[in-house]
Structure formats: structure tokens, C-alpha cells
Amino acid sequence: MWWENAVFYEIYIASFADSDGDGIGDINGIRKKLPYLKEFGIDALWLTPFYPSPKVDNGYDVSDYCAVDPQYGTLAAFDLLVEEAHQLEMRIIIDVVVNHTSTKHPWFIESASGKEHPKRDWYIWRDQPNNWESFFGGSAWKYDAATDQYYYHSFAEEQADLNWQNQEVKQAVFDVLRFWLGRGVDGFRFDVINNLTVSDQFIDNPVRKDGKQDHCIDVNQPGIKRVLKELNQWIKTVDPSIFTVAEISSDQLARINSYTEDGLFDTAFHFNLGSMEELDLEKLTRDFKEMSQQKKIPTLFFNSHDMSRSWQRLAKENRDIYRLLTVFLLINRGIPFLFQGEEQGVGDYLPQQLADIRDIQAKNKYQEELILSGESHALIMANQVNRDRSRGMLPWLSNQQSGWIGLAAVNQEAKGILADYQNLIRLRKTEGPFTAIRNIKLTGDCLSYQTESLQIILNFGQPIKHSLEGNRKTIFGNGMLSEDGHWVHLPAKACWIGKEQL
Numbered sequence: 001m002w003w004e005n006a007v008f009y010e011i012y013i014a015s016f017a018d019s020d021g022d023g024i025g026d027i028n029g030i031r032k033k034l035p036y037l038k039e040f041g042i043d044a045l046w047l048t049p050f051y052p053s054p055k056v057d058n059g060y061d062v063s064d065y066c067a068v069d070p071q072y073g074t075l076a077a078f079d080l081l082v083e084e085a086h087q088l089e090m091r092i093i094i095d096v097v098v099n100h101t102s103t104k105h106p107w108f109i110e111s112a113s114g115k116e117h118p119k120r121d122w123y124i125w126r127d128q129p130n131n132w133e134s135f136f137g138g139s140a141w142k143y144d145a146a147t148d149q150y151y152y153h154s155f156a157e158e159q160a161d162l163n164w165q166n167q168e169v170k171q172a173v174f175d176v177l178r179f180w181l182g183r184g185v186d187g188f189r190f191d192v193i194n195n196l197t198v199s200d201q202f203i204d205n206p207v208r209k210d211g212k213q214d215h216c217i218d219v220n221q222p223g224i225k226r227v228l229k230e231l232n233q234w235i236k237t238v239d240p241s242i243f244t245v246a247e248i249s250s251d252q253l254a255r256i257n258s259y260t261e262d263g264l265f266d267t268a269f270h271f272n273l274g275s276m277e278e279l280d281l282e283k284l285t286r287d288f289k290e291m292s293q294q295k296k297i298p299t300l301f302f303n304s305h306d307m308s309r310s311w312q313r314l315a316k317e318n319r320d321i322y323r324l325l326t327v328f329l330l331i332n333r334g335i336p337f338l339f340q341g342e343e344q345g346v347g348d349y350l351p352q353q354l355a356d357i358r359d360i361q362a363k364n365k366y367q368e369e370l371i372l373s374g375e376s377h378a379l380i381m382a383n384q385v386n387r388d389r390s391r392g393m394l395p396w397l398s399n400q401q402s403g404w405i406g407l408a409a410v411n412q413e414a415k416g417i418l419a420d421y422q423n424l425i426r427l428r429k430t431e432g433p434f435t436a437i438r439n440i441k442l443t444g445d446c447l448s449y450q451t452e453s454l455q456i457i458l459n460f461g462q463p464i465k466h467s468l469e470g471n472r473k474t475i476f477g478n479g480m481l482s483e484d485g486h487w488v489h490l491p492a493k494a495c496w497i498g499k500e501q502l
């Protein structure tokens with residue numbers, strides 16, 4: 001399938017490229033950047049939500065699934081984007097946010113209008129709340145005085161959860177997917193899809209000793225896989241080449257992979273590696289070994305719109321480490337998902353005051369901490385979970401202005417970093433597809449592995465001498481081959497890729 005060897009690029013539309021100078025990225029901005037994306041080797045784009053939305057969660061609170069938010073453009077502009085991308089042989093996948101809708105969505109407004117309304121059961125209404133907490137903090141239940149019931153929201157209270165037990169909801173979502181397939185999209189990214197509520201058992205979540213809740217009853221509910229299988233099967237019946245990738249809210253490999261088995265999604269986001277808080281080579285190697293054995297191709301990424309950028313988080317602003325991570329992403333068996341700006345080594349944007357924070361999760365954290373301590377401490381704590389960090393406007397121009405949000409930090413070595421990405425993607429295309437990974441080894445701080453024809457050595461530590469398999473020539477990185485060709489000497493924090501000589 002086309003996606004098995006594709007390099008994906010995530011576009012967080014509001015911060016990507018602004019074509020009309022209003023400080024907000026838009027669809028025409030993406031269209032202008034298509035040649036740039038093509039040039040550095042991108043095969044497919046993932047567009048985060050561009051639908052009309054009150055933007056409580058910056059677009060993940062959708063109020064109309066079949067339209068374009070006027071801030072971002074029009075349906076006609078979207079059609080042109082798809083057409084132009086296809087002309088350049090790039091595909092487009094879109095975000096599908098159907099765990100919840102905005103409370104401004106007509107479905108919810110109707111559902112909230114009365115207990116007898118035919119759409120009442122499209123959402124989850126109860127006379128009494130249970131102890132479930134929202135992933136953005138606080139109770140996940142909101143009291144509605146007009147009808148004297150509570151509705152369930154696993155994220156913000158303005159994001160009401162749909163009831164996936166209701167067959168009409170499922171049909172309505174199929175209609176939405178059909179609408180976008182008709183406009184030529186090539187696949188879907190399913191948002192927090194293991195959170196769908198498919199059960200009517202509202203048992204309390206267990207609470208741990210530290211007072212935190214284990215989200216074990218409200219996610220991965222019994223019956224969810226049946227619903228998701230039906231969804232995937234329906235999509236593949238329409239067109240088997242449509243790609244589906246699941247966002248599973250878990251960093252456990254086994255849990256993530258369980259959503260790609262048996263007629264479920266083509267793949268899922270591997271947060272077990274993607275969202276690591278810091279570089280842990282032992283964990284990376286352990287999980288990498290397991291992922292290299294799994295049947296379905298894993299995704300590989302170190303960035304997204306929901307986490308601090310890998311330039312800070314994993315590479316600690318070290319260009320050499322960043323390069324090693326780039327090699328791992330691109331010269332490997334896996335579907336790389338790059339996040340806008342990472343190819344230029346863009347760094348985090350850190351708001352300096354509450355008024356500059358845009359992320360609802362960080363705003364909530366600030367308020368929670370403010371009660372316990374002062375403003376400066378609240379800001380520090382909020383920024384620790386602040387998803388604005390990766391969402392700064394991309395610094396395309398030297399005189400770039402910030403817009404709806406501040407600017408992402410410019411990397412002084414942006415040009416060299418971009419060249420690395422470009423060269424490695426080229427290498428991936430000439431030497432790949434990499435379908436079998438062998439000999440994964442961690443020796444001290446040096447990770448090595450082999451693809452069909454390449455030996456890859458990523459030295460995260462001090463200078464080393466590493467043995468080679470077979471007769472090889474250097475095709476990337478810096479290392480010095482011994483005269484007999486059995487060894488390569490690598491400087492500290494360096495990589496080396498050697499190709500087998502036949």
C-alpha cells in the first residue's frame with residue numbers, strides 16, 4: 001500500500017503558514033508550501049482539524065464536521081489543496097474527532113434541548129455523575145440545569161462525548177467520512193479513538209494512593225473493538241487504499257498495538273517512544289526490538305502538537321543528538337510522522353504570562369496551581385504541561401511576526417538540519433523500503449541495527465570502535481573505517497550508515 005513507505009508531515013494549521021496576514025495559518029498558506037514540502041521529500045500530509053469550531057481546544061471541539069472554518073479558508077480552497085497535492089503526488093489525511101463534538105454542534109444543541117428529543121441519546125446523559133475525571137482536569141460531568149441531568153465530557157466541558165452505543169451516531173459519522181472521501185482525501189487520523197464510550201456501565205474509576213485516578217473504566221471499554229472494526233471495515237469497503245491511523249491514548253506498546261490487530265486500524269501512533277519525557281536508550285532499544293517483530297508497520301515520531309518539541313525534550317538542544325534521532329526516524333522500518341518545523345530544528349515557544357497561554361490544559365493547570373501558590377510558580381507548572389510549546393507560529397521569515405500565538409524558537413542551524421532530513425529521506429527512498437530489521441543492539445550508549453542492506457550505528461555516547469558485518473562502504477555520517485574494513489571508529493554523538501558491498 002502507498003502508505004507503507006510514505007513519509008508523513010503533520011500540519012497544525014493555525015501555526016503553519018499564514019497567507020493573508022491575519023496572524024493565523026490557513027489553507028492557502030499550506031498550498032503555498034506544497035513545493036517546499038515536496039522538495040524535501042514529504043509524501044503525505046496530516047491536517048489537524050480545520051473545521052468550524054469555537055476553539056476551546058483549538059479545533060478539537062468541532063461544531064460542523066462538513067465545512068471549513070472561515071479563519072482557515074473555504075471548501076473551495078480545501079478542494080484546491082487536495083487537487084494540487086495530488087498533482088505533486090502527495091496525499092492528504094485528515095483528523096477525525098468523533099469521541100466528542102463541541103457543545104456548539106447542532107447535534108448537541110438538539111440533544112440538550114429536552115429529554116424527549118430524538119437526539120437526546122446521541123450524547124451521554126445521566127441523573128448522577130460518577131467519579132470519572134476529565135483529561136483536562138476536574139469532573140468529567142457537567143450539570144445541565146435546564147434538563148436536570150449531567151452530560152459526560154472526557155475533555156473540556158465544551159467537548160461533549162458522543163454515545164457510540166447509538167446506531168444513528170455511527171451512521172452520522174459514516175456520512176461525515178463519506179463527505180470527505182468524496183472530496184478526495186486519502187485517509188483519516190482518528191482522535192483519541194480508544195476513548196469512545198460504548199458501554200452503559202458507569203462504574204467508578206479506581207483511585208490510586210497518590211490520589212490520582214486510574215482511567216481504566218472510562219477508556220478501552222469492552223465492546224469498543226467491535227465498533228472500531230466495523231468502522232475500519234466500512235472504510236476499506238469504500239476503498240481499500242484509504243489509510244487509517246489511530247490515536248490511542250496510551251504509552252503502552254501492547255495496548256497501542258492491540259488496536260492494529262484483526263481488521264482494526266492500519267497502524268497507530270507509538271507514543272511509547274514518541275512521547276518519552278527524556279531519551280532513555282534502554283527503553284528505546286527494548287521497545288524497538290519488540291516493534292521490529294510486530295506484523296503491522298509501526299509509526300515513528302518524536303514530535304506532535306501535543307508535546308514539547310524533541311529539540312528541547314530529547315536532544316536538549318544538541319544538534320548531534322538531534323541528528324541521531326532523525327536517522328532513527330527515517331532509516332528504519334516504520335512510518336515516520338514529522339511535525340511541522342522539526343525539519344528546521346524549531347524549538348519550543350514558552351509563554352511568559354497567563355494572557356499568552358492558549359492551551360486549555362495549561363490554562364486549567366495554571367488556575368489549579370494559583371490556588372496553591374503564586375503566579376510565577378503557577379506559570380512554571382502550567383508550562384510544564386503546556387501544549388503551546390510545540391504550537392508556536394513557524395518562523396518562515398527572518399522578520400516573522402507572532403500571530404494568534406507566539407513564535408516557535410528559530411534554530412541557528414536550521415539549514416543544516418533541513419539538509420539532513422532531505423538527505424536521509426532520499427536515502428530512505430533509494431535504499432528502502434526497509435521491511436526487516438535485524439541485530440538491534442545497545443552497547444553502552446551506542447545503538448546499532450541492520451536493515452536489508454544497511455548497517456546503522458547511532459553513537460549517543462563517547463567515541464567508540466564498532467565492529468562491522470560484512471564488507472561495507474560509508475554512505476552517511478562520520479566514522480572512520482579500519483583498513484581491513486572490519487571496524488568503524490565513531491566520534492562522540494555521531495552516526496554512521498554503511499552499505500553492504502557485494
Ligand code: GLC
Nearest residue numbers: 057060097155191192247306
Ligand atoms: C487528541 C488531540 C489533542 C486534543 C484531544 C481532545 O489527543 O491530539 O490535541 O486536545 O485529542 O480532542
